[in-house]
Amino acid sequence: MSQSTSRSPIDVESLVENFNYRRVGKYALVVLFLGFFLVPLETGIMTALKTNSAIARSLPFAPPAGEGFTLTNLEYAFSQLTNSFVNSLLMAVPATLLNVLLASMAAYGLTMVSWRGQLVVFALFLVGVFVPYQAVLVPLAQFWNNMFPLAQMLEPLFAAIPFLQGGHSRLVPLTITHVAYGIPICTVLFRSYYKSLPNSLVEAAKIDGASITKIYRRIVLPLSLPMFGVVFIYQFTQIYNEFLFSFTLITGANHPAAPVTLILPAIGSSTEGIDFGVRMSAAFLAALPTIILYVAFAEQFAKGLRTESG
Amino acid sequence: MGRIQLDHLTKRFGETVAVEDVTIDTEDGEFLILVGPSGCGKSTTLRMIAGLERPTDGDLYIDGDHMNYRVPQNRDIAMVFQDYALYPHMTVRENIRFGLEEEAGYTAAEMDDQVDATAADLGIVDLLDRKPGELSGGQQQRVALGRAIVRDPEVFLMDEPLANLDAKLRSQMRTELQQLQADLDVTTVYVTHNQTEAMTMGDRLAVLNDGRLQQVGEPLTLYHEPANQFVAGFIGEPMMNFLHGYADDETFIGSGLEYPFDDRLADAVGDTDELVLGVRPEAIDVRRADDATGEREPGSHEFRMQVAVSETHGDQNVVSMTVDDEETDHDTLRAVTDGMHVVTQGDSVVVTIDPDTIHVFDGETGETLCNRLLETKPEFTAVSSN
Known part of the structure; x- marks a missing residue:
C-alpha cells in the first residue's frame, strides 16, 4: 500500500472509498424506492388472492398459503364490474378517438397554418389545460341537466338499442364533456410534435397545389400516426380513470350507465365492514384495460416514433 | 411563358x-x-x-x-x-x-x-x-x-x-x-x-x-x-486579392508595398484617397528570385515576396505570399501558378502585377473605380454568344 501511494501522486485508496460510499448510497436509495412502490402493489395482489380469514391471520404482503388461497374474490368482483366495463369502454373509446382527432386538427391549424391572432387562440388552449375540474362541476351539471338536457332527449333512442337501457344516454354528455376538456392538453402535445416536423413538407405540398385540408389529410395526418398512438394511450388512461365528471353526470353506482370508476368505491363494502379481498380484486381488474393498452402498444408506438423521426 | x-x-x-x-x-x-x-x-x-x-x-x-x-x-x-x-x-x-x-x-x-x-x-x-x-x-x-x-x-x-x-x-x-x-x-x-x-x-x-x-x-x-x-471578391476561386491602402502622388501606398499607377489607373482614381486594389490570382506572375533575372533590381510593378503557403492542385498551384520583412500583418497575395511551376514555403519570389490587370475600388464605399483591361474582350463575346 505504501509502495503504491509513493509511486503515484493520486490517492487511490480514498478514491475507491468515496466511490463505494456513493454506490452503496445509490443502491440503498433505489431499493428503498423500489420497495416503496412495489410493496403496496404486491400487498394488493396478495390480498386479492386470499380468503378473508387468511387476510386477517397472515402478514399483508405474505403470499397466500394452502387453504388461504382463493379466486372467488376475483370472480365476484368481475361479475360486479362487467356492466361498468362495457359502460366505461363505450364512453372512453369514442371520447378518446374524437378527442385525439380534434386535437390534432386544432394543433395543425395553430401550428402549420398562419393566420392573424392564432397566438391568442393558442393561449386560450393553454389556459384550458389549467382549468381545474372541480371548478366546473356545478356549471357542468346545470348545463347538461337544465340548459341542454341531451341525455333526456336521447333516452328513447338508447332504450331502443338492444342490450342498452335508456339510462345509457347519460354517457353521451359525459363523452362530450371529456372530449371538450381533453382537447387542450392533447392540442399542446400535438403542437409540439408538429413544430418538429420539417416546414418544407407543408410548403412543398402548398406549391404542389394542395389545399389546407388536403395537406392535413394527405401529409400531416399520416405523418402524425405515431403521435396519435402516444396521445391516445395518454388520453384513454385519463378518461378511463376519471371520476369527478362521471360522478357528477351519472350520479351513482346504482345507475345502469355507471362506469368502472363509480362502481369501485362501492364494491366490497357493506354493513359488516370492508371486504378487502373483493376490493383489491376489483381494483386490479379495473386497472387491467389500461395496463393491457400500455403493455401491448407502448413499445410499438415508441418504435414508430423512433423510425419516423430517424 | x-x-x-x-x-x-x-x-x-x-x-x-x-x-x-x-x-x-x-x-x-x-x-x-x-x-x-x-x-x-x-x-x-x-x-x-x-x-x-x-x-x-x-x-x-x-x-x-x-x-x-x-x-x-x-x-x-x-x-x-x-x-x-x-x-x-x-x-x-x-x-x-x-x-x-x-x-x-x-x-x-x-x-x-x-x-x-x-x-x-x-x-x-x-x-x-x-x-x-x-x-x-x-x-x-x-x-x-x-x-x-x-x-x-x-x-x-x-x-x-x-x-x-x-x-x-x-x-x-x-x-x-x-x-x-x-x-x-x-x-x-x-x-x-x-x-x-x-x-x-x-x-x-x-x-x-x-x-x-x-x-x-x-x-x-x-x-x-x-x-x-x-462582387469582385465573391466571384472567382481562389478569391481576388485585395490590397488596402491610399493614393499618394499617382502611387498606391499599401502595407509593405508601393505600386505606381499608369495613366489609366491614375485617371480612374482621380482624387479618391482610400483605395483597394484588386487583382485576380491568375493575373499575378510569380518567378523565383534566384532566376537569372532575379539578381537585377525589381521593376516598378515587381515586388520581392516570400512564399507563406503553397497549395498543390495538380493542374495548378495556389501560392500565398507576403511582403518579406519583419513587420506586422500585411495583405497576403495569392497567385495561381502553373502546375509544374513549384515553389515551396519560405522561397523568395519576385511577383509581377501588370497594371492592365488591376481593378481599383473605392476604399470607403467599395464601388468599382475601374476594372481590368480586356484585350481579349471581342473574343470572349464571340464565344459566349454561341
Whole structure:
C-alpha cells in the first residue's frame, strides 16, 4: 500500500472509498424506492388472492398459503364490474378517438397554418389545460341537466338499442364533456410534435397545389400516426380513470350507465365492514384495460416514433 | 411563358430587412442564379417568388401577372427544396403524382403515364415503388426534380438543391440540371451560396449581399467587370486579392508595398484617397528570385515576396505570399501558378502585377473605380454568344 501511494501522486485508496460510499448510497436509495412502490402493489395482489380469514391471520404482503388461497374474490368482483366495463369502454373509446382527432386538427391549424391572432387562440388552449375540474362541476351539471338536457332527449333512442337501457344516454354528455376538456392538453402535445416536423413538407405540398385540408389529410395526418398512438394511450388512461365528471353526470353506482370508476368505491363494502379481498380484486381488474393498452402498444408506438423521426 | 419581374421587391421581418429593393427582370427560359453568402436574402427572394412569403413592398410579376397576393398553387411554379421535402410516408410514385392530382384535366391513367414518363426521363423507374427513406441523397434529389418537372410549370424554383450532395455527385448533377433546364426551356431561378455552381450553371447571375442586389449579369461580366468590391471578391476561386491602402502622388501606398499607377489607373482614381486594389490570382506572375533575372533590381510593378503557403492542385498551384520583412500583418497575395511551376514555403519570389490587370475600388464605399483591361474582350463575346 505504501509502495503504491509513493509511486503515484493520486490517492487511490480514498478514491475507491468515496466511490463505494456513493454506490452503496445509490443502491440503498433505489431499493428503498423500489420497495416503496412495489410493496403496496404486491400487498394488493396478495390480498386479492386470499380468503378473508387468511387476510386477517397472515402478514399483508405474505403470499397466500394452502387453504388461504382463493379466486372467488376475483370472480365476484368481475361479475360486479362487467356492466361498468362495457359502460366505461363505450364512453372512453369514442371520447378518446374524437378527442385525439380534434386535437390534432386544432394543433395543425395553430401550428402549420398562419393566420392573424392564432397566438391568442393558442393561449386560450393553454389556459384550458389549467382549468381545474372541480371548478366546473356545478356549471357542468346545470348545463347538461337544465340548459341542454341531451341525455333526456336521447333516452328513447338508447332504450331502443338492444342490450342498452335508456339510462345509457347519460354517457353521451359525459363523452362530450371529456372530449371538450381533453382537447387542450392533447392540442399542446400535438403542437409540439408538429413544430418538429420539417416546414418544407407543408410548403412543398402548398406549391404542389394542395389545399389546407388536403395537406392535413394527405401529409400531416399520416405523418402524425405515431403521435396519435402516444396521445391516445395518454388520453384513454385519463378518461378511463376519471371520476369527478362521471360522478357528477351519472350520479351513482346504482345507475345502469355507471362506469368502472363509480362502481369501485362501492364494491366490497357493506354493513359488516370492508371486504378487502373483493376490493383489491376489483381494483386490479379495473386497472387491467389500461395496463393491457400500455403493455401491448407502448413499445410499438415508441418504435414508430423512433423510425419516423430517424 | 414564365417571365419573372421583381420590381423594387422588399421583405421585412419586423425590424429586420431581409430583402431590400431588389429589381430583376428575367427573360423567358432563362437560368437565373441568385447567389450570395448566407443570410443575404437570396432564399427569401426565392420564397417570395414561390408565394411562401408575402413581399412587404414592391411588386412581383410572373408572365406579366401581378403575383403579390396569389397563393402558391395559383402561380404555376414548381420548387425543389434544399432538403428535398419528399413526403416520407408516400412511395416515389405517390410523391411525384401528388402535385398532378391538383392539376385540372388529367384522368388517373394520364397521371400514371405522366409519372412513368418523368421517371423514365430521370432514370428513376426502378425506384418508383420505394419510400424516400430507402433512397440515397442523389436518388432523392432526382425524385424531388421529378416532382417539379411532372407538372410542367412556367417557372422552376430551386433552393440550393445540390447542397446536400457530396462533391462528385454535385458536379454530375450540376451538368444534368443544366441539360434538363436547356431541354425543358423553362425559366429557372436557382439559389446557391456556391460561386462555382453559380458561375458554371447560370445564364445570368444576381449577386446579393445584406439583402441588397449588388449586380446582375452574365458570369463573365461579373468576373471581369464587377460593380463593386463585394462582387469582385465573391466571384472567382481562389478569391481576388485585395490590397488596402491610399493614393499618394499617382502611387498606391499599401502595407509593405508601393505600386505606381499608369495613366489609366491614375485617371480612374482621380482624387479618391482610400483605395483597394484588386487583382485576380491568375493575373499575378510569380518567378523565383534566384532566376537569372532575379539578381537585377525589381521593376516598378515587381515586388520581392516570400512564399507563406503553397497549395498543390495538380493542374495548378495556389501560392500565398507576403511582403518579406519583419513587420506586422500585411495583405497576403495569392497567385495561381502553373502546375509544374513549384515553389515551396519560405522561397523568395519576385511577383509581377501588370497594371492592365488591376481593378481599383473605392476604399470607403467599395464601388468599382475601374476594372481590368480586356484585350481579349471581342473574343470572349464571340464565344459566349454561341
